[in-house]
Amino acid sequence: MTGFGSLARVESKLLLRDPGAIFSMVIPLFILAVFGSGAAPGDVALPAMSMTVAVGLVGLYMVPTTLATYRERGILRRLSTTPVSPVTLLGVQLTLQLVFAVLASALLVGVSVAAFSAAVPARAVTMAVAFLLGTSAVFAIGLLIAATAPSGRAANGIGVLLYFPLAFLGGLMQPKEAMPEVLAAIGEWTPLGLFRQAVFDAWSGAATQPLILAIMAAYALVVGGVAARIFRWE
Incomplete structure (x- = not known):
C-alpha cells in the first residue's frame, strides 16, 4: 500500500470518530426533517439549502480545525522527517x-x-459540476483559515464566526426574498449563496448561469492560491 493509501486509511478512521463529522452530518438532516414535511411535492429549495449547509460546515468548520490542530501539535513538522510529506x-x-x-x-x-x-x-452532470466548484470554493476559505489561525481552537472559532454571516447572506437561515434587498444582493455573490443557487438551478432543471460557476472557480483558485502561499507548516 502506498504512503497516501496508508495515511488515508488511518485518517479515515480518525475522521469517523470526529464529533465534528457527526455534527456536520446530523444538522443538515435535522433541518430537512423539521421543515421538509411542509415543503410542496417536487420542491427542491429546502434540499438545496440543506446540502449547502452540509458543505459549509465541512469546509468552514472541519477542514480548518483539523489542519490547524495538526500544525499546532507538530504533526506536520514531524512528518517532514518521514517519507510521508506534510x-x-x-x-x-x-x-x-x-x-x-x-x-x-x-x-x-x-x-x-x-x-x-x-x-x-x-441535470445531474451540471449539478455535479456545481457541487465540485462550490465545494472547492468553500474548502479554499477553510484552507485560508487553517493557514492563518494560530491554533486548532482558534481555527474552530474563526470558522464558526465566519459560517453564520455567510449562511445568513447566502439565504440558508431565511429565504433571500425575506431579506433586505441590499443584503440579498450581497449574498448572491458569497460562496454559500453561489453554491445554493447553482445546486438549486441544476436540481430543478433551470438554466445554470455560467457566471455563477466562473465566480465559484475564481474563489477556489484565488483564495486557495493565497492559502497555499501563506500556509505555515509549524
Whole structure:
C-alpha cells in the first residue's frame, strides 16, 4: 500500500470518530426533517439549502480545525522527517473531507426524494459540476483559515464566526426574498449563496448561469492560491 493509501486509511478512521463529522452530518438532516414535511411535492429549495449547509460546515468548520490542530501539535513538522510529506497529509485530508461532503450530500438527496417527495435532480452532470466548484470554493476559505489561525481552537472559532454571516447572506437561515434587498444582493455573490443557487438551478432543471460557476472557480483558485502561499507548516 502506498504512503497516501496508508495515511488515508488511518485518517479515515480518525475522521469517523470526529464529533465534528457527526455534527456536520446530523444538522443538515435535522433541518430537512423539521421543515421538509411542509415543503410542496417536487420542491427542491429546502434540499438545496440543506446540502449547502452540509458543505459549509465541512469546509468552514472541519477542514480548518483539523489542519490547524495538526500544525499546532507538530504533526506536520514531524512528518517532514518521514517519507510521508506534510503535503501528502494535506492531500489526504482534503480528499477525505471531499468524500465526506459527497456522502453527506448524497444522503440528503436520497432522503429528500424518498421521504419528502423532492424532485429527482434534473441535470445531474451540471449539478455535479456545481457541487465540485462550490465545494472547492468553500474548502479554499477553510484552507485560508487553517493557514492563518494560530491554533486548532482558534481555527474552530474563526470558522464558526465566519459560517453564520455567510449562511445568513447566502439565504440558508431565511429565504433571500425575506431579506433586505441590499443584503440579498450581497449574498448572491458569497460562496454559500453561489453554491445554493447553482445546486438549486441544476436540481430543478433551470438554466445554470455560467457566471455563477466562473465566480465559484475564481474563489477556489484565488483564495486557495493565497492559502497555499501563506500556509505555515509549524
